[in-house]
Amino acid sequence: MSKKLINNPEAQNEAFTQSELPPDFDPDIPSRERILAAVRGDEHALTEQELAKVLGVAMPLSVGLGRRLRAMERDGQIYATPDGKWKGNSHADFIAGRVVGHRDGFGFLVRKDGQPDLFLSPREMAKVLHGDQVLVKVAGEYRGKPDVMIVEVTERHTSKLVGRFLRERGAFIVVPEDQRIKHDILIPAGEHGDAESGQVVTVQITQQPDRHRQPIGRVIEVLGEIDDPGMEIEIAVRKFEVPVDFSEATQAQAAKLPSHVLPDEYKNRVDLRDVPFITIDGEDARDFDDAVYCEPVDIGKGARPRMAWRLLVAIADVSHYVRPGSAIDDDAIERGTSVYFPRRVIPMLPETLSNGICSLNPAVDRLVMVCDMVVLADGPKSGTVSAYQFYEAVIHSHSRTTYTEIWGALQQPAGPAGQQVKHVLPQIEHLYSLYRVLAERRTARGAIDFDTVETKIICNPLGRIERIEPLVRNDAHKLIEECMLAANTCAADYIVRNRKQGLFRVHEGPTPPKLEALREYLRSLGLQLEGGDEPTSEDYAKLVQAARGRPDFAVIQTMCLRSMQQAIYSPERTGHFGLAYPLYTHFTSPIRRYPDLLVHRVIKSILHKQNYVPNLAIEPLEESLPATKKAALIWERLGALLSARERRADDASRDVEAWLKCWFVKEHIGEEYSGHITGVASFGLFVTLDTLYVEGMVHVSELGADYFQYNEAFNELRGERTGIRYRLTDAVQVQVARVDLEARRIEFRLVKGTSFKALKAAAQTPEKAERHIKKAASTKPPALKGTTASERRAALKQSERDAKRTTRSASKSSSAGARKTPRR
Numbered sequence: 001m002s003k004k005l006i007n008n009p010e011a012q013n014e015a016f017t018q019s020e021l022p023p024d025f026d027p028d029i030p031s032r033e034r035i036l037a038a039v040r041g042d043e044h045a046l047t048e049q050e051l052a053k054v055l056g057v058a059m060p061l062s063v064g065l066g067r068r069l070r071a072m073e074r075d076g077q078i079y080a081t082p083d084g085k086w087k088g089n090s091h092a093d094f095i096a097g098r099v100v101g102h103r104d105g106f107g108f109l110v111r112k113d114g115q116p117d118l119f120l121s122p123r124e125m126a127k128v129l130h131g132d133q134v135l136v137k138v139a140g141e142y143r144g145k146p147d148v149m150i151v152e153v154t155e156r157h158t159s160k161l162v163g164r165f166l167r168e169r170g171a172f173i174v175v176p177e178d179q180r181i182k183h184d185i186l187i188p189a190g191e192h193g194d195a196e197s198g199q200v201v202t203v204q205i206t207q208q209p210d211r212h213r214q215p216i217g218r219v220i221e222v223l224g225e226i227d228d229p230g231m232e233i234e235i236a237v238r239k240f241e242v243p244v245d246f247s248e249a250t251q252a253q254a255a256k257l258p259s260h261v262l263p264d265e266y267k268n269r270v271d272l273r274d275v276p277f278i279t280i281d282g283e284d285a286r287d288f289d290d291a292v293y294c295e296p297v298d299i300g301k302g303a304r305p306r307m308a309w310r311l312l313v314a315i316a317d318v319s320h321y322v323r324p325g326s327a328i329d330d331d332a333i334e335r336g337t338s339v340y341f342p343r344r345v346i347p348m349l350p351e352t353l354s355n356g357i358c359s360l361n362p363a364v365d366r367l368v369m370v371c372d373m374v375v376l377a378d379g380p381k382s383g384t385v386s387a388y389q390f391y392e393a394v395i396h397s398h399s400r401t402t403y404t405e406i407w408g409a410l411q412q413p414a415g416p417a418g419q420q421v422k423h424v425l426p427q428i429e430h431l432y433s434l435y436r437v438l439a440e441r442r443t444a445r446g447a448i449d450f451d452t453v454e455t456k457i458i459c460n461p462l463g464r465i466e467r468i469e470p471l472v473r474n475d476a477h478k479l480i481e482e483c484m485l486a487a488n489t490c491a492a493d494y495i496v497r498n499r500k501q502g503l504f505r506v507h508e509g510p511t512p513p514k515l516e517a518l519r520e521y522l523r524s525l526g527l528q529l530e531g532g533d534e535p536t537s538e539d540y541a542k543l544v545q546a547a548r549g550r551p552d553f554a555v556i557q558t559m560c561l562r563s564m565q566q567a568i569y570s571p572e573r574t575g576h577f578g579l580a581y582p583l584y585t586h587f588t589s590p591i592r593r594y595p596d597l598l599v600h601r602v603i604k605s606i607l608h609k610q611n612y613v614p615n616l617a618i619e620p621l622e623e624s625l626p627a628t629k630k631a632a633l634i635w636e637r638l639g640a641l642l643s644a645r646e647r648r649a650d651d652a653s654r655d656v657e658a659w660l661k662c663w664f665v666k667e668h669i670g671e672e673y674s675g676h677i678t679g680v681a682s683f684g685l686f687v688t689l690d691t692l693y694v695e696g697m698v699h700v701s702e703l704g705a706d707y708f709q710y711n712e713a714f715n716e717l718r719g720e721r722t723g724i725r726y727r728l729t730d731a732v733q734v735q736v737a738r739v740d741l742e743a744r745r746i747e748f749r750l751v752k753g754t755s756f757k758a759l760k761a762a763a764q765t766p767e768k769a770e771r772h773i774k775k776a777a778s779t780k781p782p783a784l785k786g787t788t789a790s791e792r793r794a795a796l797k798q799s800e801r802d803a804k805r806t807t808r809s810a811s812k813s814s815s816a817g818a819r820k821t822p823r824r
Contacts, residue, residue: 336645
């Protein structure tokens with residue numbers, strides 16, 4: 001090999017590639033996508049000459065192009081007519097869907113027709129990226145399941161992605177941060193800009209992957225080093241395609257908005273500035289979109305009093321400033337919702353709106369939409385709304401309070417917290433009395449009340465986790481929640497009563513497979529979920545209440561939660577299963593949720609005797625539909641779109657939290673912690689640490705030499721030989737073994753002998769009597785050295801005899817002297 005090739009890795013790779021290519025290789029073969037577009041762009045079948053003209057290739061067709069045409073014919077993409085012409089197969093013969101990748105290299109096809117997902121092997125996933133729209137056909141069976149083959153990519157989803165820029169074996173690549181994409185993006189020489197190995201970059205894909213080639217791209221943005229502060233958020237917003245910057249038109253429009261209510265805006269509004277509204281939010285809240293006021297009223301007739309509560313919920317009138325079709329509205333629907341990260345928020349609306357003119361700040365006038373309700377205080381229907389009305393108003397918030405302050409004032413009205421809000425303390429006490437009535441009605445209604453632990457991440461100035469704390473929900477949180485629930489149900493009822501269409505918050509009951517799995521698990525515990533094939537939320541609530549005192553309550557609660565479906569936005573009026581409401585919508589947060597803004601517009605259209613239908617692009621053929629059906633189609637698509645936007649925001653938030661937790665746990669590798677099993681799968685256990693509130697995985701290979709079988713119905717792993725079982729909520733002791741920052745994965749290993757069963761067995765084992773061990777003799781003193789023990793005993797006896805003789809002789813001589821003494 002020449003010296004030039006040795007010193008130039010790129011030329012070296014090119015030389016190797018050229019030497020390995022077959023002699024009839026044609027690098028200019030049109031792609032399958034181009035060929036399909038050519039044969040489908042003409043109604044008639046194309047001869048080889050016509051096809052070559054459309055594709056811009058010379059005749060006769062090259063060997064490579066001929067092979068590609070025959071391969072496409074074999075795969076069912078095109079077919080040859082009896083007279084030798086080429087024509088594309090119709091889409092009716094294939095299954096359409098969206099590709100969902102998996103971190104292990106395989107994937108699934110989410111079918112458009114709603115049928116069960118289809119498995120995509122790693123070989124098929126090499127042709128596509130996560131999110132691509134494809135057509136597939138069933139090519140056979142694999143382990144009893146359909147084995148499908150991708151026939152055509154109808155739409156490419158990924159044009160840009162974020163990843164780590166690396167140099168391996170002389171080639172530049174970008175490894176995607178999204179683990180659902182397993183392709184490395186090749187970066188040609190001169191297309192990497194100023195990126196250095198190891199940095200995080202954004203890459204533009206210039207050539208999509210196919211059967212035999214990796215994707216190719218170029219670096220368009222260098223974000224920095226992986227450990228730079230805030231890098232996890234920069235990665236997440238690009239990884240999940242979360243819009244960050246507002247358009248220039250939106251910024252220009254937001255700059256023209258007033259900072260205060262203009263004189264003309266007071267017209268045709270109810271003046272409630274003298275009503276002592278208050279806002280109750282968290283300590284770190286910056287936008288205040290709801291304010292409340294409560295007072296007792298007598299709704300009795302004549303001399304017979306009947307007590308009730310008048311509740312006013314005032315919500316920021318965002319729809320007054322964000323008009324349909326405006327630049328701000330376009331950016332808002334593109335976001336769908338605000339995205340919350342630790343230490344940073346990506347708002348749905350510009351800050352001049354969310355923190356300015358639309359925020360119900362204290363001591364300033366603000367435009368609002370008011371839900372004015374009368375709630376019965378006693379009787380069999382106590383806690384129900386007997387009357388309500390919506391109207392536009394202007395308010396003047398009297399106090400900005402926090403949950404902590406309100407709860408402290410309710411506990412000790414005469415204490416410091418009570419004195420701090422004494423000017424609105426009567427209204428706070430009225431709100432709390434109303435809350436108790438609403439809470440009783442919630443229980444009687446059969447709403448499900450789960451005990452879940454939410455956590456809050458506390459970061460240091462560099463954006464790293466300092467600690468994770470559990471969030472304590474007191475009655476102040478529940479008070480505001482019940483007020484918002486009442487307003488939301490009234491908004492849903494108002495739309496339905498006036499026969500208008502809109503978006504509702506829909507939470508359906510459990511699916512039959514999940515319900516059957518739950519019932520099977522409950523049977524093993526001697527418990528029962530009533531309700532037959534269609535249990536109600538009240539049946540669930542009774543089950544949760546019956547299991548509340550059991551030691552396995554946490555497991556039962558988790559199983560009930562997993563049997564539920566996810567709540568979505570939809571024009572269907574099927575109610576909210578978990579809250580036990582026949583109708584429910586979102587009305588109370590238009591600053592941070594676009595569905596709430598749509599509900600405001602519908603309510604305003606009713607007040608002004610108009611009809612509101614959102615402006616959403618639809619297919620040309622759908623324009624001819626009747627107005628009612630076309631409106632229903634638009635609302636249905638809006639619901640699906642905004643539900644997807646909500647899931648995108650949740651995924652981005654969870655990804656950032658997972659990244660921060662991995663970074664946090666990296667400093668604790670090798671340390672041991674107590675935890676509880678919060679998830680069981682065939683490949684291992686998921687354990688949440690008790691003190692750090694971080695979840696990690698214990699792989700099944702770390703559980704010992706036994707073979708463990710996964711029981712999905714009981715959510716447990718059981719050893720075949722030992723009978724050891726690992727179930728949800730079991731207490732375990734683990735050691736932090738490994739942290740994979742790119743995969744957002746924390747791995748634990750079990751600490752042997754520290755499980756509850758092992759400690760209990762050790763405590764019950766009787767202690768054995770301690771064996772007496774004869775001590776060795778001490779060292780002989782110098783005075784005794786040179787003599788044996790028998791000699792010393794003989795010498796001792798001899799000295800004792802000599803001492804006795806001396807004593808007897810002394811006594812005899814003294815008695816003889818006494819006899820010789822003369823008498824006087």
